Amino acid sequence: MPRDVLTPAPAPPPVPRRTEVTRGVRGSFGILAVLAVTVAVHPALGRRTILGVGAGTAVYLVLLNTL
Numbered sequence: 001m002p003r004d005v006l007t008p009a010p011a012p013p014p015v016p017r018r019t020e021v022t023r024g025v026r027g028s029f030g031i032l033a034v035l036a037v038t039v040a041v042h043p044a045l046g047r048r049t050i051l052g053v054g055a056g057t058a059v060y061l062v063l064l065n066t067l
Helices: 028-044 049-066
Strands: none
Touching (some): 028 049
């Protein structure tokens, strides 16, 4: 049997945990802002979930890059 089949695959490198997700947008301010936008957009645009989630994600990315 070929030697490659019997040798185990190397373990992938450890992925750093991103604990700064909540700290990246300055704590609870960013989380509350994103939540408020998501909740406000959902009924305002005809209860389309994808638009509410998209708007919340866009606000999060803007806050993440500016703060």
